[in-house]
Amino acid sequence: MEELxxxxxxxxxxxxxxxxxxxxxxxxxxxxIGVLPGLGGANxxxxxxxxxxxxxxxxxxxxxxxxxxxxxxxxxxxxxLFNIPGEPWSVATTFDGHPMxxxxxxxxxxxxxxxxxxxxxxxxxxxxxxxxxxxxxFALRFGPAEKFSVFxxxxxxxxxxxxxxxxxxxxxxxxxxxxxAVGLDSIxxxxxxxxxxxxxxxxxxxxxxxxxxxxxxxxLLTMEEGLSFQGRAAVxxxxxxxxxxxxxxxxxxxxLTSCLVGCWMGISPAGATPASFMSYGIAKRSSSNGxxxxxxxIEGVIAPETAAHAxxxxxxxxxxALGVPGSPTAAVLLGGLMIWGLQPxxxxxxxxxxxxxxxxxxxxxxxxxxxxxxxxxxxxFAAILKVPFSIIxxxxxVFCAIGAYTVHNSTFDVALMLIFGILGYVMKKxxxxxxxxxxxxxxxxxxxxxxxxxxxxxQGNLGVFFSNGLVGTIMTLGLAMLFWQPLQTVxxxxxxx
Amino acid sequence: xxxxxxxxxxxRRGVEAGVALATVAFGLLAAFGSLLVxxxxxxxxxxxxxxxxxxxxxxxxxxLINLLAARRHPKGQLFAAWPQLRLVLAVVVPTAVYVxxxxxxxxxxxxxxxIAAFMVFQGKYRPIFAIALSAGIVVVTFATFEWWFLVPxxxxxxxxxxxx
Numbered sequence: 001m002e003e004l005x006x007x008x009x010x011x012x013x014x015x016x017x018x019x020x021x022x023x024x025x026x027x028x029x030x031x032x033i034g035v036l037p038g039l040g041g042a043n044x045x046x047x048x049x050x051x052x053x054x055x056x057x058x059x060x061x062x063x064x065x066x067x068x069x070x071x072x073x074x075x076x077x078x079x080x081l082f083n084i085p086g087e088p089w090s091v092a093t094t095f096d097g098h099p100m101x102x103x104x105x106x107x108x109x110x111x112x113x114x115x116x117x118x119x120x121x122x123x124x125x126x127x128x129x130x131x132x133x134x135x136x137x138f139a140l141r142f143g144p145a146e147k148f149s150v151f152x153x154x155x156x157x158x159x160x161x162x163x164x165x166x167x168x169x170x171x172x173x174x175x176x177x178x179x180x181a182v183g184l185d186s187i188x189x190x191x192x193x194x195x196x197x198x199x200x201x202x203x204x205x206x207x208x209x210x211x212x213x214x215x216x217x218x219x220l221l222t223m224e225e226g227l228s229f230q231g232r233a234a235v236x237x238x239x240x241x242x243x244x245x246x247x248x249x250x251x252x253x254x255x256l257t258s259c260l261v262g263c264w265m266g267i268s269p270a271g272a273t274p275a276s277f278m279s280y281g282i283a284k285r286s287s288s289n290g291x292x293x294x295x296x297x298i299e300g301v302i303a304p305e306t307a308a309h310a311x312x313x314x315x316x317x318x319x320x321a322l323g324v325p326g327s328p329t330a331a332v333l334l335g336g337l338m339i340w341g342l343q344p345x346x347x348x349x350x351x352x353x354x355x356x357x358x359x360x361x362x363x364x365x366x367x368x369x370x371x372x373x374x375x376x377x378x379x380x381f382a383a384i385l386k387v388p389f390s391i392i393x394x395x396x397x398v399f400c401a402i403g404a405y406t407v408h409n410s411t412f413d414v415a416l417m418l419i420f421g422i423l424g425y426v427m428k429k430x431x432x433x434x435x436x437x438x439x440x441x442x443x444x445x446x447x448x449x450x451x452x453x454x455x456x457x458x459q460g461n462l463g464v465f466f467s468n469g470l471v472g473t474i475m476t477l478g479l480a481m482l483f484w485q486p487l488q489t490v491x492x493x494x495x496x497x
Numbered sequence: 498x499x500x501x502x503x504x505x506x507x508x509r510r511g512v513e514a515g516v517a518l519a520t521v522a523f524g525l526l527a528a529f530g531s532l533l534v535x536x537x538x539x540x541x542x543x544x545x546x547x548x549x550x551x552x553x554x555x556x557x558x559x560x561l562i563n564l565l566a567a568r569r570h571p572k573g574q575l576f577a578a579w580p581q582l583r584l585v586l587a588v589v590v591p592t593a594v595y596v597x598x599x600x601x602x603x604x605x606x607x608x609x610x611x612i613a614a615f616m617v618f619q620g621k622y623r624p625i626f627a628i629a630l631s632a633g634i635v636v637v638t639f640a641t642f643e644w645w646f647l648v649p650x651x652x653x654x655x656x657x658x659x660x661x
Binding site: 188 | 534539593
């Protein structure tokens with residue numbers, strides 16, 4: 001009951017005119033970011049983060065999270081109209097969305113995509129509202145060993161659930177941990193791994209990594225592919241919207257499955273991209289006309305979009321309740337919390353009620369407003385894509401540079417951004433996942449601190465991670481995730497015999 | 498398309514192996530750096546190098562596994578074709594020059610040059626149009642950052658001359 005009161009208080013905060021304006025600006029910026037190649041949720045939020053330093057934390061998180069919702073919506077537009085996924089999680093939307101547009105049903109496809117996104121997000125937000133306070137109050141009792149086990153589980157999920165080879169995921173992740181360790185050791189105050197370079201005293205800032213890896217890396221990939229836009233015209237009018245909405249309830253089963261898949265994948269930090277693929281696969285297998293998938297089936301749009309949004313939204317649950325973000329964008333938001341002077345983790349629910357519930361309320365309103373904005377402004381956003389890459393490309397480069405510079409007002413960071421960009425390009429081409437690297441840079445210090453404190457308490461005995469039921473269970477789950485891929489092979493062989 | 502197919506390029510195998518070796522080198526560097534600050538147990542508990550040392554070791558092992566796995570890629574597979582890489586370099590090189598020039602000329606002037614040059618050389622726009630458009634974009638950026646959000650960005654001699 002107390003949660004409900006808090007939630008309504010949150011709505012009151014969000015509904016202040018200033019915050020509503022920030023929401024609209026955020027969603028518009030987010031959709032543009034989602035539509036443009038080379039700008040994505042994570043790095044778009046990272047670039048705009050410095051602009052919020054002077055705002056109150058609540059207003060800042062409202063604007064930044066709305067950018068995130070906008071980016072989630074925006075990915076669908078390019079996938080359906082141009083067959084170019086603006087975001088990795090909208091790749092699966094192209095499979096049926098673009099054929100629909102080719103068959104002259106672009107309006108229906110877009111309406112279905114936006115509405116499903118909204119449904120997925122709404123499902124996840126309701127889940128966050130109900131679960132986050134419980135998880136947080138539970139997590140308040142966590143000691144260092146429990147904290148470390150949650151980090152362990154989060155990182156092992158990447159290894160088990162990722163589609164990349166485990167050794168590559170581990171390599172990317174551990175490189176992130178090393179980068180996090182560079183500079184001042186927060187416990188002893190010693191300098192380490194700087195090799196005498198004064199620029200490295202503060203270590204690698206993950207915002208620079210995000211802007212480089214996701215922003216510059218993406219521009220290099222786009223450049224290499226030699227973009228040629230061939231868009232389809234889209235007409236969305238109330239008739240089309242109404243007709244599609246009447247059709248959608250028929251696919252409630254697909255929707256529900258996708259919501260569940262999305263929430264699960266979002267909380268365990270596998271993220272929106274695998275969620276969208278997985279739920280597309282499930283829908284294809286379970287649908288009565290599964291063979292027709294790929295030729296423009298509306299279900300093939302509903303499934304990935306619902307799951308991607310459910311995952312993208314529920315990725316904020318572990319960030320809020322545990323301080324462990326479920327996706328790179330959530331990681332950037334988490335970084336924002338620290339910059340605004342808030343300590344992420346379960347204590348937020350006790351000490352920063354207005355902030356937490358303002359954010360949760362803005363998830364409800366932001367997604368509703370996002371739905372209205374994208375349904376009414378599609379032609380505008382599609383027009384942005386008609387601007388040639390030779391103009392958009394360098395402009396994005398400039399904004400990435402500005403974003404990197406403003407983090408610490410340092411031109412060294414801009415150079416570092418370019419290096420991260422080249423690294424991101426090569427890693428992406430070689431199937432190394434970038435999300436675990438970024439998350440490791442963000443969480444490395446905290447994971448290490450939790451590990452060292454546990455070691456200190458147990459005098460170096462690793463048994464501390466199995467010393468009680470809770471920490472033992474989480475560690476065991478983590479180990480199962482770590483060895484998930486080999487375990488699956490073993491199971492498959494046993495079943496084959 | 499044909500040009501891309503026939504032009505050749507670095508092999509996927511080679512690049513994979515290169516990345517794996519770089520990973521191993523990075524891991525060695527991390528482990529070595531950790532040894533310098535001590536990886537054992539001190540009065541304050543685990544020393545500063547304790548955690549990164551073992552992380553570095555994992556990086557080395559993962560890199561070695563990836564090095565072996567690089568051989569699984571088929572022999573003829575390309576990482577990217579030369580014309581594609583030329584396009585990538587067409588972004589990397591100007592951006593590198595841009596980054597290097599910012600401390601001397603300021604961000605705004607460099608940005609005008611970068612956008613305009615990109616438009617002229619990649620987009621084949623007329624120089625007058627390119628300069629006008631890029632200057633316009635940068636002026637709007639200047640107003641947004643310096644006046645609206647009060648975020649100062651690096652400025653050079655030209656801004657000083659204009660008294661901004």
